[in-house]
Amino acid sequence: xxxxxxxxxxxxxxxxxxxxxxxxxxxxxxxxxxxxxxxxxxxxxxxxxxxxxxxxxxxxxxxxxxxxxxxxxxxxxxxxxxxxxxxxxxxxxxxxxxxxxxxxxxxxxxxxxxxxxxxxxxxxxxxxxxxxxxxxxxxxxxxxxxxxxxxxxxxxxxxxxxxxxxxxxxxxxxxxxxxxxxxxxxxxxxxxxxxxxxxxxxxxxxxxxxxxxxxxxxxxxxxxxxxxxxxxxxxxxxxxxxxxxxxxxxxxxxxxxxxxxxxxxxxxxxxxxxxxxxxxxxxxxxxxxxxxxxxxxxxxxxxxxxxxxxxxxxxxxxxxxxxxxxxxxxxxxxxxxxxxxxxxxxxxxxxxxxxxxxxxxxxxxxxxxxxxxxxxx
Amino acid sequence: xxxxxxxxxxxxxxxxxxxxxxxxxxxxxxxxxxxxxxxxxxxxxxxxxxxxxxxxxxxxxxxxxxxxxxxxxxxxxxxxxxxxxxxxxxxxxxxxxxxxxxxxxxxxxxxxxxxxxxxxxxxxxxxxxxxxxxxxxxxxxxxxxxxxxxxxxxxxxxxxxxxxxxxxxxxxxxxxxxxxxxxxxxxxxxxxxxxxxxxxxxxxxxxxxxxxxxxxxxxxxxxxxxxxxxxxxxxxxxxxxxxxxxxxxxxxxxxxxxxxxxxxxxxxxxxxxxxxxxxxxxxxxxxxxxxxxxxxxxxxxxxxxxxxxxxxxxxxxxxxxxxxxxxxxxxxxxxxxxxxxxxxxxxxxxxxxxxxxxxxxxxxxxxxxxxxxxxxx
Numbered sequence: 001x002x003x004x005x006x007x008x009x010x011x012x013x014x015x016x017x018x019x020x021x022x023x024x025x026x027x028x029x030x031x032x033x034x035x036x037x038x039x040x041x042x043x044x045x046x047x048x049x050x051x052x053x054x055x056x057x058x059x060x061x062x063x064x065x066x067x068x069x070x071x072x073x074x075x076x077x078x079x080x081x082x083x084x085x086x087x088x089x090x091x092x093x094x095x096x097x098x099x100x101x102x103x104x105x106x107x108x109x110x111x112x113x114x115x116x117x118x119x120x121x122x123x124x125x126x127x128x129x130x131x132x133x134x135x136x137x138x139x140x141x142x143x144x145x146x147x148x149x150x151x152x153x154x155x156x157x158x159x160x161x162x163x164x165x166x167x168x169x170x171x172x173x174x175x176x177x178x179x180x181x182x183x184x185x186x187x188x189x190x191x192x193x194x195x196x197x198x199x200x201x202x203x204x205x206x207x208x209x210x211x212x213x214x215x216x217x218x219x220x221x222x223x224x225x226x227x228x229x230x231x232x233x234x235x236x237x238x239x240x241x242x243x244x245x246x247x248x249x250x251x252x253x254x255x256x257x258x259x260x261x262x263x264x265x266x267x268x269x270x271x272x273x274x275x276x277x278x279x280x281x282x283x284x285x286x287x288x289x290x291x292x293x294x295x296x297x298x299x300x301x302x303x304x305x306x307x308x309x310x311x312x313x314x315x316x317x318x319x320x321x322x323x324x325x326x327x328x329x330x331x332x333x334x335x336x337x338x339x340x341x342x343x344x345x346x347x348x349x350x351x352x353x354x355x356x357x358x359x360x361x362x363x364x365x366x367x368x369x370x371x372x373x374x375x376x377x
Numbered sequence: 378x379x380x381x382x383x384x385x386x387x388x389x390x391x392x393x394x395x396x397x398x399x400x401x402x403x404x405x406x407x408x409x410x411x412x413x414x415x416x417x418x419x420x421x422x423x424x425x426x427x428x429x430x431x432x433x434x435x436x437x438x439x440x441x442x443x444x445x446x447x448x449x450x451x452x453x454x455x456x457x458x459x460x461x462x463x464x465x466x467x468x469x470x471x472x473x474x475x476x477x478x479x480x481x482x483x484x485x486x487x488x489x490x491x492x493x494x495x496x497x498x499x500x501x502x503x504x505x506x507x508x509x510x511x512x513x514x515x516x517x518x519x520x521x522x523x524x525x526x527x528x529x530x531x532x533x534x535x536x537x538x539x540x541x542x543x544x545x546x547x548x549x550x551x552x553x554x555x556x557x558x559x560x561x562x563x564x565x566x567x568x569x570x571x572x573x574x575x576x577x578x579x580x581x582x583x584x585x586x587x588x589x590x591x592x593x594x595x596x597x598x599x600x601x602x603x604x605x606x607x608x609x610x611x612x613x614x615x616x617x618x619x620x621x622x623x624x625x626x627x628x629x630x631x632x633x634x635x636x637x638x639x640x641x642x643x644x645x646x647x648x649x650x651x652x653x654x655x656x657x658x659x660x661x662x663x664x665x666x667x668x669x670x671x672x673x674x675x676x677x678x679x680x681x682x683x684x685x686x687x688x689x690x691x692x693x694x695x696x697x698x699x700x701x702x703x704x705x706x707x708x709x710x711x712x713x714x715x716x717x718x719x720x721x722x723x724x725x726x727x728x729x730x731x732x733x734x735x736x737x738x739x740x741x742x743x744x745x746x747x748x749x750x751x752x753x754x
Contacts, residue, residue, distance in 0.1 A: 010638040018395030019404075024480060025640045027401060028492050031408035036432045037566070044565045046423035047433075053637050055413045056424075067752055103401060110638060115405050146751035155637040160748035188421045189414070213752035224748055260430050260532040261387040261487060263402045371537035371601055374523035375444055375590035 010155065013107040013349075023103075023113040032100075032117035038253045038277045041121070041307045041314075042092060045183055048120030049204075050190055051097050051112055053162055054153030057210050061194045066178070070146070070215035073137035080194050084180060086127040091175060091200060092308035094121045094279040098203035098230055098243045101345065101354030109351035116251065116358055121277075121311050122191075124198045126179030129214075130172045138168065138216050145171040146215040146223070147197050147208040158224045164208050165221035166199065175200045175310065178211065200310035201245050201281035203352075205230050232348045240349075246281030247355040248341060250288045250315065250333035254360045265362040269322045274301075276331055279312035283337035288315040294328035295343050295357060301331075324365030332357040387532065390484040390726075400480075400490040409477075409494035415630045415654045418498070418684045418691075419469060422560055425497030426581075427567055428474050428489055430539055431530030434587050438571045443555070447523070447592035450514035457571050461557060463504040468552060468577060469685035471498045471656040475580035475607055475620045478722065478731030486728035493628065493735055498654075498688050499568075501575045503556030506591075507549045515545065515593050522548040523592040523600070524574050524585040535601045541585050542598035543576065552577045552687065555588065577687035578622050578658035580729075582607050609725045617726075623658030624732040625718060627665045627692065627710035631737045642739040644698055651678075651696050653708055656689035660714035665692040671705035672720050672734060678708075701742030709734040 008020060019027070030051050037047040061080050068076040097118035099111055112118075133145070149162035170176070177198040180187060187193040192209030199206045205225065221227070226242075233240030253275050256267035278285045284306070289298040304314035321327070332341040345356035385397060396404070407428050414424040438457050445453040474495035476488055489495075510522070526539040547553070554575040557564060564570040569586030576583045582602065598604070603619075610617030630652050633644035655662045661683070666675040681691035698704070709718040722733035 008638070018397055019401050020395055021480075022638050022640070024396050024404060024490060025492065026638070027396075027404040028409045028490070028494065029411050031427075032405045034406050034429065034433055034567075036435070039435050040566075044567070046425075046427075046565050046567050048423075050408075050423075052411065054635055056411055058413070058416050069752060103398075113401060113405070115402065117405065148750045148752055153634045153637055154643060154745055157746055158748050159634070159643070159745040161750045163748075163751060188423050189417075190411075190421070190423050213750070215751035215754075217751065217754075221751070223751070257530045257536070258431055260530055261385070261399055261403070263399070266531060266536070368531055368536040369534055371535050371540075373525045373538045373590070374540060374592035374594060374598070374600070375446060375525055377592075377594075 012110040026112045043120040049118040054151045057150040067213040068136045071139045071142045090125040092311040093200045094312045098352045102351030124179040125181035126177035129176045141218045144221040148213045150210040150212045163223045248280035248333040248335040249355045250278035250331040252276035252331045269365045275316045277312040278333035280335035283335040287334040290317045291330040295330045329360040330357045389487040403489045420497040426495040431528045434527040444590040445513045448516045448519045467502040469688040470577045471689045475729045479728030501556040502558035503554035506553045518595045521598040525590045527587040527589045540600045625657035625710040625712045626732045627655035627708040629653035629708045646742045652693045654689040655710035657712035660712040664711045667694045668707040672707045706737040707734045
């Protein structure tokens with residue numbers, strides 16, 4: 001099927017370090033957030049990470065309607081205007097892909113080959129979901145709320161619309177939004193125009209884009225993306241634990257300047273201010289540590305206020321890099337529930353929930369040929 | 378240097394099909410345009426392709442100034458307000474990376490591993506460059522105009538700001554802009570905020586982002602990105618031909634729905650309307666051909682008007698896909714100067730100017746398990 005005839009289905013494991021043509025096809029479509037964009041409280045559109053399973057649907061907003069139905073007494077059909085006429089809320093929310101870090105696993109699960117940067121923080125504006133479910137008047141015995149996207153494709157041998165569910169209790173949480181705007185502008189196509197689900201604190205697979213319907217059901221939702229995909233399991237026989245809330249992570253802006261190809265960082269000998277962000281979907285971040293010796297010794301970073309209840313918080317630390325040499329810089333976060341980032345990543349079959357400490361190789365004081373800019377010649 | 382200890386410098390050639398960790402680092406930072414976005418006349422921000430050599434600089438617009446100097450009688454310092462107070466123009470321009478298609482070459486040059494989608498068409502608003510050069514009063518003997526970016530990094534062993542040049546004649550062309558807006562909004566950081574060069578018809582490396590200065594010089598510019606990189610050469614000894622204007626290319630929206638991992642397309646047996654875009658920076662597109670048998674036989678597509686003088690033009694063609702089976706769909710464009718896309722790509726050392734015909738594998742009438750959406754159960 002693949003153009004070079006070497007297709008490996010999602011779920012296959014590879015022990016090679018190199019990335020297959022199939023993974024490359026995903027990597028050129030989807031993108032992570034360049035780490036220098038950690039400098040922004042709110043990630044500009046186009047820098048926020050994106051993971052799109054199938055194709056981006058092209059939706060006509062003038063005829064768009066959201067259906068709310070299933071195990072309810074009062075089915076609803078809501079136009080975009082009707083949704084926008086309802087009470088609105090704006091929340092800054094840090095989103096991260098459940099597979100962030102996957103390409104660092106050995107053996108490597110075949111799927112989107114993320115390194116460490118599948119994250120972003122946007123200001124989402126929308127209308128709270130709970131009052132809509134109240135208007136729909138959920139019947140007794142309701143169990144799950146299914147969110148169906150307009151996007152369709154084949155995954156795991158199943159032709160499907162992208163669908164995920166929440167329990168009634170999770171769906172009724174105050175902070176769950178049906179969002180029609182990002183950073184003060186209508187959603188662009190790639191973020192789910194005209195409407196997507198936002199579930200603060202949860203990994204990205206939950207935030208269904210291009211939402212066409214909400215269906216209340218009286219049994220556990222058994223769809224592919226809910227019952228088969230997005231589980232932490234260590235073998236095929238393992239029923240696994242569903243992926244839900246985001247584990248803590250800290251990332252630094254890699255200091256200095258990069259080499260184009262290796263992305264190795266070069267710095268002048270000096271004291272450098274290291275800056276970054278940290279977040280957790282499980283509890284507030286209480287501590288960020290920094291190491292310049294590969295994780296042997298750690299120093300405590302200074303924390304800034306979080307950008308919001310569900311958004312990341314900044315951290316800074318001056319690093320004395322006056323001695324030339326090679327260093328491995330590390331960052332790790334701990335949240336108030338005691339969740340901490342591991343030094344070494346435990347492995348799982350789908351490559352989800354990877355939050356090992358970030359490692360950035362830097363070279364201080366390297367002798368490199370200089371090209372004087374034309375305006376300084 | 379590389380985190381898995383297998384770094385290969387840019388310029389290295391690899392005969393493996395798989396992608397190295399270094400290439401993956403570039404692939405997760407930069408992104409191409411998902412092909413379904415060919416449906417938009419103007420590519421939404423966030424879907425337009427991006428190639429960023431070093432890091433995205435964070436620029437304070439309130440203190441930003443563009444310097445214009447060198448071999449001129451009248452040096453200029455222009456604030457963003459001063460640039461925006463000058464006459465403005467808006468042009469829809471198709472931009473494509475010179476390395477588009479690189480990852481399909483064998484052996485594969487080590488650099489950004491593009492497949493076929495490193496393209497986009499945006500509406501750029503800015504002020505024409507020629508009147509600024511006139512105000513600066515270029516001296517006799519001027520030869521090149523150097524554009525220096527604020528972005529800095531190491532490439533080919535050279536610590537450099539990103540810099541490219543144009544001849545005086547090319548720099549004075551009416552359509553060359555200093556752009557401060559895209560699609561009616563200020564440039565986002567990743568597209569060169571607050572100011573970038575736009576040179577319609579030329580490959581992307583010419584359109585210097587985060588422009589800090591324009592320097593007129595009286596000799597050929599010898600900077601890395603001009604004299605060493607971006608040449609079509611077949612061996613190390615070959616002095617090569619500089620990359621300049623975009624070769625013709627047609628791309629189709631892959632029809633049907635994709636498999637998540639292999640991106641193989643599945644279609645129902647029916648007549649499908651195939652749609653796409655075609656462009657050339659050398660002359661207007663005069664013809665687009667479509668093949669459903671891997672390039673053995675061709676049919677002529679119907680052309681739409683170009684979106685602008687420097688923008689792509691749409692094309693459509695109904696494809697009779699009523700017979701189940703596997704097909705290789707191809708598209709190719711020809712421009713008014715007689716430039717045509719080759720069936721097989723000739724090879725070059727840097728992997729630039731690749732414009733072989735697009736090939737899309739599709740399966741018509743496959744039997745696939747269906748997951749009925751929750752709202753239809």
